[in-house]
Amino acid sequence: MSMDPELRDLYQTMILDHYKKPRHYGRPAGADREAEGVNPLCGDEIHVYAKLVNDRIEEIGFEGSGCAISTAAASLMTDAVKGLTTGEVEALIERFHDLVTGQSHESGSELGKLAVLAGVREFPARVKCATLAWHALRAALEGTGEPVSTE
Amino acid sequence: MSLPFTDVELARLRADFPILDQKVRGKPLVYLDSAASTQKPRAVIDAVARLYAEDYANVHRGVYQLGERATRAFEAGREATRRLLHAPEAREVLLLRGATEAINLVAQSWGRRHVGAGDEILITAMEHHSNIVPWQMLCEERGARLVVAPIDDDGSLLLDELARRIGPRTRLVSVAHVSNALGTVNPVQEIVELAHAQGVPVLIDGAQAVARMPVDVQALGCDFYAFSAHKLYGPSGIGALWGRAELLEAMPPWQGGGEMIETVHFEKSTYAEIPHKFEAGTPHIAGGAGLAAAIGYVEAAGVERIGAHEDVLLALATEAVREVPGLRLIGTAPHKVGVLSFVIDGIHAHDVGTILDREGVAVRAGHHCAQPVMQRFGVPATVRASFGLYNSREDVDALRRGLRTVIEVFQ
Numbered sequence: 001m002s003m004d005p006e007l008r009d010l011y012q013t014m015i016l017d018h019y020k021k022p023r024h025y026g027r028p029a030g031a032d033r034e035a036e037g038v039n040p041l042c043g044d045e046i047h048v049y050a051k052l053v054n055d056r057i058e059e060i061g062f063e064g065s066g067c068a069i070s071t072a073a074a075s076l077m078t079d080a081v082k083g084l085t086t087g088e089v090e091a092l093i094e095r096f097h098d099l100v101t102g103q104s105h106e107s108g109s110e111l112g113k114l115a116v117l118a119g120v121r122e123f124p125a126r127v128k129c130a131t132l133a134w135h136a137l138r139a140a141l142e143g144t145g146e147p148v149s150t151e
Numbered sequence: 152m153s154l155p156f157t158d159v160e161l162a163r164l165r166a167d168f169p170i171l172d173q174k175v176r177g178k179p180l181v182y183l184d185s186a187a188s189t190q191k192p193r194a195v196i197d198a199v200a201r202l203y204a205e206d207y208a209n210v211h212r213g214v215y216q217l218g219e220r221a222t223r224a225f226e227a228g229r230e231a232t233r234r235l236l237h238a239p240e241a242r243e244v245l246l247l248r249g250a251t252e253a254i255n256l257v258a259q260s261w262g263r264r265h266v267g268a269g270d271e272i273l274i275t276a277m278e279h280h281s282n283i284v285p286w287q288m289l290c291e292e293r294g295a296r297l298v299v300a301p302i303d304d305d306g307s308l309l310l311d312e313l314a315r316r317i318g319p320r321t322r323l324v325s326v327a328h329v330s331n332a333l334g335t336v337n338p339v340q341e342i343v344e345l346a347h348a349q350g351v352p353v354l355i356d357g358a359q360a361v362a363r364m365p366v367d368v369q370a371l372g373c374d375f376y377a378f379s380a381h382k383l384y385g386p387s388g389i390g391a392l393w394g395r396a397e398l399l400e401a402m403p404p405w406q407g408g409g410e411m412i413e414t415v416h417f418e419k420s421t422y423a424e425i426p427h428k429f430e431a432g433t434p435h436i437a438g439g440a441g442l443a444a445a446i447g448y449v450e451a452a453g454v455e456r457i458g459a460h461e462d463v464l465l466a467l468a469t470e471a472v473r474e475v476p477g478l479r480l481i482g483t484a485p486h487k488v489g490v491l492s493f494v495i496d497g498i499h500a501h502d503v504g505t506i507l508d509r510e511g512v513a514v515r516a517g518h519h520c521a522q523p524v525m526q527r528f529g530v531p532a533t534v535r536a537s538f539g540l541y542n543s544r545e546d547v548d549a550l551r552r553g554l555r556t557v558i559e560v561f562q
Contacts, residue, residue, distance in 0.1 A: 003556065003559065003560070004176075004509045006509070007505075007506060007509045007556075007560065008560075010505070011502070011506075011560045011561070016560075016561065020497075041517060042500075042501050042516070042517050042518070042531075042532055043517065043518050043522065043525065043531040043532050044501075044531070045531075065531050066499065066531075067499035067500075067501040067502050068498075068499060068502045068561075069501075069502070123505060125505070126501070126505060129501065
Protein backbone atom coordinates (compact mmCIF):
# COMPACT_ATOMS: atom_id res chain seq x y z
CA MET A 1 0.00 0.00 0.00
CA SER A 2 1.42 3.40 -0.88
CA MET A 3 1.47 5.69 2.08
CA ASP A 4 0.65 9.36 2.05
CA PRO A 5 4.08 11.12 1.99
CA GLU A 6 3.07 13.75 4.51
CA LEU A 7 1.98 10.99 6.85
CA ARG A 8 5.28 9.21 6.40
CA ASP A 9 7.04 12.51 7.05
CA LEU A 10 5.11 13.04 10.29
CA TYR A 11 5.64 9.52 11.54
CA GLN A 12 9.17 9.05 10.33
CA THR A 13 11.53 6.50 11.79
CA MET A 14 13.26 8.82 14.24
CA ILE A 15 9.97 10.02 15.70
CA LEU A 16 8.66 6.49 16.15
CA ASP A 17 12.00 5.50 17.69
CA HIS A 18 11.78 8.32 20.28
CA TYR A 19 8.13 7.40 20.92
CA LYS A 20 8.89 3.75 21.53
CA LYS A 21 12.16 4.38 23.40
CA PRO A 22 11.95 7.82 24.96
CA ARG A 23 15.27 9.30 26.13
CA HIS A 24 15.74 10.79 29.61
CA TYR A 25 12.50 9.25 30.82
CA GLY A 26 11.97 9.79 34.53
CA ARG A 27 12.91 12.26 37.19
CA PRO A 28 16.67 12.84 37.30
CA ALA A 29 18.44 12.87 40.65
CA GLY A 30 18.87 16.35 42.03
CA ALA A 31 16.19 17.89 39.83
CA ASP A 32 15.35 21.31 41.24
CA ARG A 33 12.90 22.54 38.64
CA GLU A 34 9.75 20.91 37.38
CA ALA A 35 6.47 21.68 35.72
CA GLU A 36 3.52 19.87 34.28
CA GLY A 37 2.13 20.46 30.82
CA VAL A 38 -1.41 19.37 30.05
CA ASN A 39 -3.45 19.34 26.90
CA PRO A 40 -7.02 19.31 28.19
CA LEU A 41 -8.37 18.51 24.73
CA CYS A 42 -6.74 15.10 24.59
CA GLY A 43 -5.72 14.47 28.19
CA ASP A 44 -1.99 14.35 27.47
CA GLU A 45 0.13 15.11 30.52
CA ILE A 46 3.87 15.64 30.52
CA HIS A 47 6.04 16.38 33.55
CA VAL A 48 9.38 17.98 32.81
CA TYR A 49 12.23 18.01 35.34
CA ALA A 50 15.54 19.87 35.21
CA LYS A 51 18.59 20.38 37.35
CA LEU A 52 20.13 23.79 36.83
CA VAL A 53 23.77 24.50 37.67
CA ASN A 54 24.99 28.04 37.06
CA ASP A 55 22.01 28.71 34.79
CA ARG A 56 22.86 25.66 32.67
CA ILE A 57 20.72 22.52 32.33
CA GLU A 58 22.85 19.81 33.83
CA GLU A 59 20.16 17.15 34.06
CA ILE A 60 16.82 16.85 32.28
CA GLY A 61 14.01 14.33 32.28
CA PHE A 62 10.33 13.88 31.59
CA GLU A 63 7.45 11.58 32.46
CA GLY A 64 3.95 11.28 31.19
CA SER A 65 1.61 9.71 28.75
CA GLY A 66 0.91 11.09 25.37
CA CYS A 67 0.67 10.47 21.68
CA ALA A 68 3.63 9.63 19.45
CA ILE A 69 4.17 13.27 18.57
CA SER A 70 4.11 14.67 22.11
CA THR A 71 6.22 11.85 23.50
CA ALA A 72 8.81 12.00 20.71
CA ALA A 73 8.89 15.79 20.92
CA ALA A 74 9.57 15.59 24.66
CA SER A 75 12.27 12.99 24.16
CA LEU A 76 13.96 14.94 21.36
CA MET A 77 13.73 18.09 23.46
CA THR A 78 15.60 16.49 26.34
CA ASP A 79 18.44 15.52 23.98
CA ALA A 80 18.53 19.02 22.55
CA VAL A 81 18.51 21.13 25.70
CA LYS A 82 20.90 19.23 27.93
CA GLY A 83 23.92 21.46 28.57
CA LEU A 84 22.26 24.65 27.32
CA THR A 85 21.84 27.83 29.35
CA THR A 86 18.32 29.06 30.07
CA GLY A 87 18.88 31.86 27.56
CA GLU A 88 19.84 29.38 24.87
CA VAL A 89 16.80 27.25 25.69
CA GLU A 90 14.54 30.28 25.38
CA ALA A 91 15.94 31.05 21.93
CA LEU A 92 15.56 27.42 20.91
CA ILE A 93 11.92 27.35 22.06
CA GLU A 94 11.17 30.27 19.76
CA ARG A 95 12.87 28.69 16.77
CA PHE A 96 11.26 25.32 17.40
CA HIS A 97 7.86 26.96 17.64
CA ASP A 98 8.44 28.76 14.33
CA LEU A 99 9.50 25.48 12.75
CA VAL A 100 6.42 23.48 13.72
CA THR A 101 3.95 26.26 13.03
CA GLY A 102 5.48 26.85 9.62
CA GLN A 103 6.35 30.46 10.38
CA SER A 104 9.96 29.79 9.55
CA HIS A 105 11.06 28.36 6.27
CA GLU A 106 14.53 27.55 7.38
CA SER A 107 15.36 23.97 6.63
CA GLY A 108 15.65 23.33 10.32
CA SER A 109 19.21 22.13 9.85
CA GLU A 110 20.37 24.41 12.66
CA LEU A 111 17.84 22.73 14.91
CA GLY A 112 19.57 19.39 14.48
CA LYS A 113 17.42 16.37 15.17
CA LEU A 114 14.51 18.58 16.21
CA ALA A 115 13.99 19.26 12.52
CA VAL A 116 12.33 15.85 12.15
CA LEU A 117 9.27 17.44 13.73
CA ALA A 118 8.90 19.92 10.87
CA GLY A 119 6.29 17.58 9.35
CA VAL A 120 3.87 18.66 12.08
CA ARG A 121 3.28 21.92 10.20
CA GLU A 122 1.11 19.99 7.74
CA PHE A 123 -1.08 18.86 10.66
CA PRO A 124 -2.28 22.02 12.46
CA ALA A 125 -4.29 20.01 14.98
CA ARG A 126 -1.07 18.37 16.16
CA VAL A 127 1.13 21.42 16.70
CA LYS A 128 0.12 21.52 20.35
CA CYS A 129 1.34 17.95 20.76
CA ALA A 130 4.78 18.95 19.51
CA THR A 131 5.04 22.01 21.72
CA LEU A 132 3.56 20.64 24.96
CA ALA A 133 6.88 19.56 26.50
CA TRP A 134 8.50 22.83 25.53
CA HIS A 135 5.80 24.83 27.28
CA ALA A 136 6.35 22.69 30.36
CA LEU A 137 10.12 23.18 30.16
CA ARG A 138 9.71 26.94 29.95
CA ALA A 139 7.42 26.88 33.01
CA ALA A 140 9.92 24.71 34.86
CA LEU A 141 12.79 27.05 34.12
CA GLU A 142 10.74 30.10 35.04
CA GLY A 143 10.08 28.27 38.29
CA THR A 144 6.43 29.18 38.51
CA GLY A 145 5.51 25.65 39.56
CA GLU A 146 2.13 26.19 37.92
CA PRO A 147 0.90 23.57 35.46
CA VAL A 148 0.78 24.94 31.93
CA SER A 149 -2.05 24.20 29.57
CA THR A 150 -2.17 24.26 25.81
CA GLU A 151 -5.59 25.89 26.02
CA MET B 152 -38.08 -5.25 14.48
CA SER B 153 -37.75 -2.70 11.74
CA LEU B 154 -35.57 -3.32 8.71
CA PRO B 155 -32.52 -1.27 7.86
CA PHE B 156 -32.48 0.86 4.71
CA THR B 157 -32.09 -0.72 1.31
CA ASP B 158 -29.17 0.44 -0.85
CA VAL B 159 -31.52 2.57 -2.92
CA GLU B 160 -33.03 4.22 0.15
CA LEU B 161 -29.61 4.86 1.62
CA ALA B 162 -28.34 6.42 -1.61
CA ARG B 163 -31.35 8.73 -1.56
CA LEU B 164 -30.81 9.65 2.09
CA ARG B 165 -27.12 10.31 1.53
CA ALA B 166 -27.98 12.62 -1.34
CA ASP B 167 -29.95 14.73 1.15
CA PHE B 168 -26.68 15.70 2.88
CA PRO B 169 -24.75 18.05 0.61
CA ILE B 170 -21.66 18.04 2.84
CA LEU B 171 -21.05 14.35 2.15
CA ASP B 172 -20.40 15.09 -1.49
CA GLN B 173 -16.81 16.20 -1.09
CA LYS B 174 -13.29 14.88 -0.96
CA VAL B 175 -10.93 15.29 1.97
CA ARG B 176 -7.26 15.05 1.03
CA GLY B 177 -8.28 13.55 -2.28
CA LYS B 178 -10.45 10.86 -0.74
CA PRO B 179 -14.23 10.76 -0.31
CA LEU B 180 -15.29 12.12 3.06
CA VAL B 181 -16.19 9.34 5.47
CA TYR B 182 -17.89 11.00 8.41
CA LEU B 183 -17.85 8.77 11.48
CA ASP B 184 -18.35 11.38 14.19
CA SER B 185 -22.11 11.72 14.43
CA ALA B 186 -22.07 11.17 18.20
CA ALA B 187 -20.21 14.49 18.41
CA SER B 188 -22.51 16.20 15.94
CA THR B 189 -24.55 15.03 13.00
CA GLN B 190 -24.45 16.54 9.53
CA LYS B 191 -27.46 18.46 8.24
CA PRO B 192 -29.87 17.45 5.49
CA ARG B 193 -30.91 19.94 2.81
CA ALA B 194 -34.34 20.21 4.48
CA VAL B 195 -32.76 21.67 7.61
CA ILE B 196 -30.37 23.95 5.74
CA ASP B 197 -33.28 25.23 3.64
CA ALA B 198 -35.53 25.76 6.66
CA VAL B 199 -32.87 27.91 8.35
CA ALA B 200 -32.16 29.84 5.14
CA ARG B 201 -35.87 30.31 4.42
CA LEU B 202 -36.46 31.73 7.88
CA TYR B 203 -33.84 34.40 7.30
CA ALA B 204 -34.72 34.99 3.65
CA GLU B 205 -38.50 35.13 4.00
CA ASP B 206 -39.87 34.99 7.51
CA TYR B 207 -37.48 36.76 9.86
CA ALA B 208 -38.51 39.12 12.65
CA ASN B 209 -38.42 38.92 16.41
CA VAL B 210 -40.81 36.42 17.92
CA HIS B 211 -43.74 36.69 20.34
CA ARG B 212 -43.90 40.48 19.94
CA GLY B 213 -44.66 41.75 16.49
CA VAL B 214 -48.20 42.80 15.75
CA TYR B 215 -47.27 42.59 12.07
CA GLN B 216 -47.58 39.56 9.85
CA LEU B 217 -43.85 38.95 9.46
CA GLY B 218 -43.49 38.65 13.22
CA GLU B 219 -46.33 36.16 13.28
CA ARG B 220 -44.66 34.07 10.58
CA ALA B 221 -41.33 34.06 12.45
CA THR B 222 -43.13 33.09 15.65
CA ARG B 223 -44.93 30.28 13.86
CA ALA B 224 -41.67 28.96 12.37
CA PHE B 225 -39.93 29.05 15.75
CA GLU B 226 -42.86 27.53 17.62
CA ALA B 227 -42.96 24.71 15.08
CA GLY B 228 -39.73 23.52 16.76
CA ARG B 229 -41.55 23.30 20.07
CA GLU B 230 -44.50 21.37 18.67
CA ALA B 231 -42.18 19.03 16.74
CA THR B 232 -40.26 18.36 19.97
CA ARG B 233 -43.50 17.56 21.77
CA ARG B 234 -44.27 15.05 19.02
CA LEU B 235 -40.73 13.60 19.06
CA LEU B 236 -40.83 12.99 22.80
CA HIS B 237 -44.54 12.07 22.89
CA ALA B 238 -45.00 14.77 25.50
CA PRO B 239 -48.54 15.70 26.53
CA GLU B 240 -48.26 19.44 25.96
CA ALA B 241 -46.05 21.78 23.92
CA ARG B 242 -45.88 24.27 26.83
CA GLU B 243 -43.82 21.66 28.70
CA VAL B 244 -41.08 22.00 26.07
CA LEU B 245 -38.47 24.68 26.77
CA LEU B 246 -36.39 25.68 23.75
CA LEU B 247 -32.86 26.30 25.04
CA ARG B 248 -29.31 26.24 23.70
CA GLY B 249 -28.99 22.50 24.02
CA ALA B 250 -28.83 19.59 26.43
CA THR B 251 -26.06 21.26 28.44
CA GLU B 252 -28.16 24.35 29.07
CA ALA B 253 -31.18 22.18 29.81
CA ILE B 254 -29.35 20.30 32.57
CA ASN B 255 -27.90 23.52 33.97
CA LEU B 256 -31.40 24.99 34.07
CA VAL B 257 -32.72 22.08 36.12
CA ALA B 258 -29.68 22.24 38.42
CA GLN B 259 -29.97 25.97 38.97
CA SER B 260 -33.73 26.43 39.05
CA TRP B 261 -35.16 23.17 40.37
CA GLY B 262 -31.97 22.28 42.24
CA ARG B 263 -31.63 25.49 44.22
CA ARG B 264 -35.18 25.13 45.43
CA HIS B 265 -35.09 21.42 46.30
CA VAL B 266 -31.50 20.56 47.21
CA GLY B 267 -30.05 21.47 50.58
CA ALA B 268 -27.13 20.59 52.83
CA GLY B 269 -26.62 16.84 53.13
CA ASP B 270 -28.90 16.03 50.19
CA GLU B 271 -27.73 13.85 47.32
CA ILE B 272 -27.84 13.91 43.53
CA LEU B 273 -27.37 10.48 41.95
CA ILE B 274 -25.73 10.06 38.54
CA THR B 275 -23.85 7.20 36.85
CA ALA B 276 -20.18 6.63 36.09
CA MET B 277 -20.80 6.93 32.34
CA GLU B 278 -22.11 10.49 32.25
CA HIS B 279 -20.95 13.19 29.87
CA HIS B 280 -19.35 16.18 31.62
CA SER B 281 -22.59 18.10 30.98
CA ASN B 282 -24.39 15.73 33.35
CA ILE B 283 -21.66 15.87 36.00
CA VAL B 284 -20.38 19.42 36.34
CA PRO B 285 -23.75 21.24 36.73
CA TRP B 286 -24.51 18.93 39.68
CA GLN B 287 -21.06 19.41 41.17
CA MET B 288 -21.59 23.17 41.03
CA LEU B 289 -25.00 22.82 42.69
CA CYS B 290 -23.66 20.43 45.34
CA GLU B 291 -20.80 22.76 46.15
CA GLU B 292 -23.16 25.69 46.53
CA ARG B 293 -25.72 23.80 48.63
CA GLY B 294 -23.43 21.54 50.66
CA ALA B 295 -24.97 18.53 48.94
CA ARG B 296 -23.26 15.36 47.73
CA LEU B 297 -22.85 13.94 44.23
CA VAL B 298 -23.30 10.15 44.34
CA VAL B 299 -22.15 8.00 41.43
CA ALA B 300 -23.57 4.59 40.48
CA PRO B 301 -20.77 2.40 39.10
CA ILE B 302 -20.58 0.58 35.77
CA ASP B 303 -19.43 -2.89 34.81
CA ASP B 304 -16.26 -3.76 32.88
CA ASP B 305 -18.34 -3.94 29.70
CA GLY B 306 -19.73 -0.45 30.29
CA SER B 307 -23.18 -1.53 31.53
CA LEU B 308 -24.77 0.29 34.42
CA LEU B 309 -24.89 -1.80 37.59
CA LEU B 310 -28.59 -1.33 38.21
CA ASP B 311 -28.54 -2.95 41.66
CA GLU B 312 -25.77 -0.59 42.68
CA LEU B 313 -27.79 2.35 41.45
CA ALA B 314 -30.86 1.10 43.34
CA ARG B 315 -28.81 0.78 46.55
CA ARG B 316 -27.78 4.40 46.23
CA ILE B 317 -31.31 5.78 46.09
CA GLY B 318 -31.88 6.78 49.70
CA PRO B 319 -33.79 9.22 51.89
CA ARG B 320 -31.42 12.07 50.96
CA THR B 321 -31.57 11.45 47.22
CA ARG B 322 -33.25 14.46 45.61
CA LEU B 323 -32.79 13.63 41.92
CA VAL B 324 -31.48 10.86 39.68
CA SER B 325 -29.89 12.17 36.47
CA VAL B 326 -28.76 9.63 33.87
CA ALA B 327 -27.81 9.37 30.23
CA HIS B 328 -30.28 7.50 28.06
CA VAL B 329 -27.32 6.44 25.87
CA SER B 330 -23.65 6.88 26.79
CA ASN B 331 -21.76 9.05 24.32
CA ALA B 332 -18.40 7.43 25.07
CA LEU B 333 -19.50 3.78 25.26
CA GLY B 334 -22.78 3.53 23.39
CA THR B 335 -24.41 1.79 26.36
CA VAL B 336 -28.19 2.08 26.44
CA ASN B 337 -29.36 2.51 30.00
CA PRO B 338 -32.52 0.83 31.32
CA VAL B 339 -34.10 4.21 31.91
CA GLN B 340 -37.60 2.91 32.48
CA GLU B 341 -36.42 0.67 35.30
CA ILE B 342 -34.37 3.52 36.72
CA VAL B 343 -37.47 5.72 36.74
CA GLU B 344 -39.47 2.99 38.50
CA LEU B 345 -36.77 2.52 41.13
CA ALA B 346 -36.47 6.24 41.76
CA HIS B 347 -40.19 6.94 41.79
CA ALA B 348 -40.71 4.13 44.28
CA GLN B 349 -38.69 6.34 46.64
CA GLY B 350 -40.41 9.53 45.51
CA VAL B 351 -37.31 10.74 43.63
CA PRO B 352 -37.67 12.49 40.25
CA VAL B 353 -35.53 11.52 37.25
CA LEU B 354 -33.84 13.58 34.54
CA ILE B 355 -32.80 11.76 31.38
CA ASP B 356 -30.04 13.16 29.18
CA GLY B 357 -31.24 12.05 25.78
CA ALA B 358 -28.55 13.74 23.68
CA GLN B 359 -27.36 10.45 22.16
CA ALA B 360 -30.75 8.75 22.11
CA VAL B 361 -33.21 10.90 20.20
CA ALA B 362 -31.63 10.32 16.78
CA ARG B 363 -31.43 6.55 17.28
CA MET B 364 -34.56 5.34 19.05
CA PRO B 365 -38.15 6.35 19.68
CA VAL B 366 -38.60 8.24 22.94
CA ASP B 367 -41.86 8.43 24.81
CA VAL B 368 -41.53 10.45 27.99
CA GLN B 369 -45.00 9.41 29.13
CA ALA B 370 -44.21 5.72 28.77
CA LEU B 371 -40.82 6.22 30.43
CA GLY B 372 -42.49 8.15 33.21
CA CYS B 373 -39.47 10.42 33.63
CA ASP B 374 -39.70 13.97 34.95
CA PHE B 375 -37.22 15.83 32.71
CA TYR B 376 -35.76 14.92 29.32
CA ALA B 377 -33.00 16.91 27.61
CA PHE B 378 -31.49 16.82 24.11
CA SER B 379 -29.61 18.94 21.56
CA ALA B 380 -30.78 19.52 17.99
CA HIS B 381 -27.27 19.28 16.55
CA LYS B 382 -27.08 15.57 17.35
CA LEU B 383 -30.46 15.11 15.69
CA TYR B 384 -29.49 16.42 12.23
CA GLY B 385 -30.57 19.91 13.30
CA PRO B 386 -28.75 23.20 13.91
CA SER B 387 -26.30 23.74 16.74
CA GLY B 388 -27.20 26.25 19.41
CA ILE B 389 -30.70 24.93 20.03
CA GLY B 390 -32.12 22.04 22.00
CA ALA B 391 -34.89 21.30 24.41
CA LEU B 392 -35.80 20.47 27.94
CA TRP B 393 -39.07 18.70 28.46
CA GLY B 394 -40.38 18.79 32.01
CA ARG B 395 -43.66 17.89 33.67
CA ALA B 396 -45.85 20.99 33.71
CA GLU B 397 -46.39 20.89 37.46
CA LEU B 398 -42.65 20.74 38.08
CA LEU B 399 -41.85 23.55 35.64
CA GLU B 400 -44.64 25.73 37.01
CA ALA B 401 -43.33 25.39 40.55
CA MET B 402 -39.75 26.21 39.52
CA PRO B 403 -38.42 29.77 39.85
CA PRO B 404 -37.19 31.50 36.69
CA TRP B 405 -33.54 30.94 35.90
CA GLN B 406 -32.43 33.85 33.78
CA GLY B 407 -34.18 37.19 33.88
CA GLY B 408 -34.88 39.50 30.95
CA GLY B 409 -37.35 40.12 28.19
CA GLU B 410 -39.78 37.44 27.04
CA MET B 411 -39.90 35.76 30.47
CA ILE B 412 -41.91 38.46 32.23
CA GLU B 413 -45.55 39.31 32.65
CA THR B 414 -45.13 42.78 34.08
CA VAL B 415 -42.05 44.69 35.20
CA HIS B 416 -41.98 47.41 37.86
CA PHE B 417 -38.92 48.57 39.73
CA GLU B 418 -40.52 47.30 42.90
CA LYS B 419 -41.37 43.86 41.56
CA SER B 420 -41.86 41.94 38.36
CA THR B 421 -44.18 39.07 37.69
CA TYR B 422 -43.27 36.22 35.45
CA ALA B 423 -44.74 34.75 32.34
CA GLU B 424 -46.28 31.30 32.22
CA ILE B 425 -44.27 28.29 31.09
CA PRO B 426 -42.51 27.84 28.73
CA HIS B 427 -41.71 31.54 28.33
CA LYS B 428 -40.80 31.93 32.00
CA PHE B 429 -37.62 30.01 31.16
CA GLU B 430 -36.86 31.61 27.82
CA ALA B 431 -35.42 35.03 28.63
CA GLY B 432 -34.12 37.02 25.68
CA THR B 433 -34.55 36.59 21.96
CA PRO B 434 -34.15 32.89 21.18
CA HIS B 435 -32.39 31.08 18.32
CA ILE B 436 -35.32 31.71 15.99
CA ALA B 437 -33.85 30.05 12.92
CA GLY B 438 -32.77 27.20 15.17
CA GLY B 439 -36.38 26.56 16.09
CA ALA B 440 -37.29 26.36 12.41
CA GLY B 441 -34.30 24.09 11.78
CA LEU B 442 -35.22 21.86 14.71
CA ALA B 443 -38.74 21.43 13.33
CA ALA B 444 -37.30 20.49 9.94
CA ALA B 445 -34.80 18.06 11.52
CA ILE B 446 -37.51 16.28 13.47
CA GLY B 447 -39.66 16.12 10.36
CA TYR B 448 -36.75 14.61 8.46
CA VAL B 449 -36.06 11.98 11.11
CA GLU B 450 -39.75 11.11 11.31
CA ALA B 451 -39.91 10.66 7.53
CA ALA B 452 -36.83 8.41 7.52
CA GLY B 453 -38.19 6.60 10.58
CA VAL B 454 -36.20 6.72 13.77
CA GLU B 455 -36.60 2.97 14.28
CA ARG B 456 -35.15 2.29 10.83
CA ILE B 457 -32.31 4.74 11.49
CA GLY B 458 -31.56 2.77 14.64
CA ALA B 459 -31.75 -0.56 12.81
CA HIS B 460 -29.44 0.76 10.08
CA GLU B 461 -26.90 1.93 12.63
CA ASP B 462 -27.11 -1.41 14.43
CA VAL B 463 -26.04 -3.16 11.23
CA LEU B 464 -23.13 -0.74 10.74
CA LEU B 465 -22.07 -1.10 14.37
CA ALA B 466 -22.05 -4.89 14.05
CA LEU B 467 -20.05 -4.72 10.81
CA ALA B 468 -17.54 -2.28 12.29
CA THR B 469 -17.20 -4.34 15.46
CA GLU B 470 -16.40 -7.35 13.28
CA ALA B 471 -14.04 -5.34 11.04
CA VAL B 472 -11.84 -4.09 13.86
CA ARG B 473 -11.26 -7.60 15.22
CA GLU B 474 -8.43 -8.03 12.73
CA VAL B 475 -6.48 -5.09 14.19
CA PRO B 476 -3.69 -6.43 16.42
CA GLY B 477 -3.78 -5.06 19.96
CA LEU B 478 -7.17 -3.41 19.55
CA ARG B 479 -9.43 -3.36 22.59
CA LEU B 480 -13.03 -2.21 22.52
CA ILE B 481 -14.06 0.15 25.30
CA GLY B 482 -17.76 -0.41 25.88
CA THR B 483 -19.12 -3.83 25.01
CA ALA B 484 -22.46 -3.69 26.79
CA PRO B 485 -25.03 -6.14 25.42
CA HIS B 486 -27.35 -3.24 24.71
CA LYS B 487 -25.37 -0.57 22.90
CA VAL B 488 -25.97 1.67 19.91
CA GLY B 489 -24.23 3.92 17.46
CA VAL B 490 -20.75 4.11 18.97
CA LEU B 491 -17.57 2.06 18.56
CA SER B 492 -14.95 3.19 21.06
CA PHE B 493 -11.54 1.52 21.15
CA VAL B 494 -7.84 1.75 21.98
CA ILE B 495 -4.86 0.09 20.28
CA ASP B 496 -1.86 -1.12 22.29
CA GLY B 497 1.09 1.22 21.94
CA ILE B 498 -0.68 3.64 19.64
CA HIS B 499 -2.29 6.75 21.06
CA ALA B 500 -5.82 7.64 20.00
CA HIS B 501 -4.67 10.97 18.57
CA ASP B 502 -2.21 9.31 16.26
CA VAL B 503 -4.95 6.96 15.07
CA GLY B 504 -7.20 9.97 14.47
CA THR B 505 -4.55 11.80 12.45
CA ILE B 506 -3.79 8.80 10.27
CA LEU B 507 -7.46 8.03 9.66
CA ASP B 508 -8.01 11.67 8.69
CA ARG B 509 -5.43 11.22 5.94
CA GLU B 510 -7.67 8.46 4.60
CA GLY B 511 -10.60 10.85 4.63
CA VAL B 512 -12.09 9.16 7.69
CA ALA B 513 -13.28 11.56 10.40
CA VAL B 514 -13.40 9.96 13.85
CA ARG B 515 -13.15 11.43 17.32
CA ALA B 516 -9.99 10.88 19.34
CA GLY B 517 -9.95 11.99 22.95
CA HIS B 518 -11.87 11.70 26.17
CA HIS B 519 -15.26 12.52 24.60
CA CYS B 520 -16.11 14.91 27.44
CA ALA B 521 -16.34 11.86 29.68
CA GLN B 522 -13.03 11.81 31.54
CA PRO B 523 -14.41 9.69 34.42
CA VAL B 524 -15.26 7.00 31.84
CA MET B 525 -11.66 7.08 30.58
CA GLN B 526 -10.43 6.80 34.18
CA ARG B 527 -12.79 3.88 34.79
CA PHE B 528 -11.20 1.97 31.92
CA GLY B 529 -7.67 3.15 32.67
CA VAL B 530 -7.07 4.83 29.31
CA PRO B 531 -6.20 8.47 28.60
CA ALA B 532 -8.33 8.59 25.48
CA THR B 533 -10.12 6.40 22.97
CA VAL B 534 -10.82 6.46 19.28
CA ARG B 535 -14.52 6.68 18.67
CA ALA B 536 -16.24 5.90 15.40
CA SER B 537 -19.94 6.74 15.55
CA PHE B 538 -22.68 6.36 13.00
CA GLY B 539 -25.47 8.35 11.49
CA LEU B 540 -28.30 7.49 9.15
CA TYR B 541 -26.09 8.42 6.14
CA ASN B 542 -23.26 6.00 6.86
CA SER B 543 -22.76 3.00 4.61
CA ARG B 544 -20.94 -0.32 4.49
CA GLU B 545 -18.33 1.44 2.36
CA ASP B 546 -17.68 3.79 5.30
CA VAL B 547 -16.97 0.76 7.49
CA ASP B 548 -14.61 -0.55 4.79
CA ALA B 549 -12.80 2.81 4.78
CA LEU B 550 -12.39 2.57 8.55
CA ARG B 551 -10.94 -0.92 8.16
CA ARG B 552 -8.48 0.28 5.48
CA GLY B 553 -7.51 3.27 7.58
CA LEU B 554 -6.75 1.09 10.58
CA ARG B 555 -4.50 -1.06 8.40
CA THR B 556 -2.55 2.09 7.54
CA VAL B 557 -2.30 2.93 11.24
CA ILE B 558 -0.72 -0.46 11.92
CA GLU B 559 1.58 -0.05 8.92
CA VAL B 560 2.81 3.37 10.12
CA PHE B 561 3.56 2.11 13.61
CA GLN B 562 5.17 -1.16 12.63
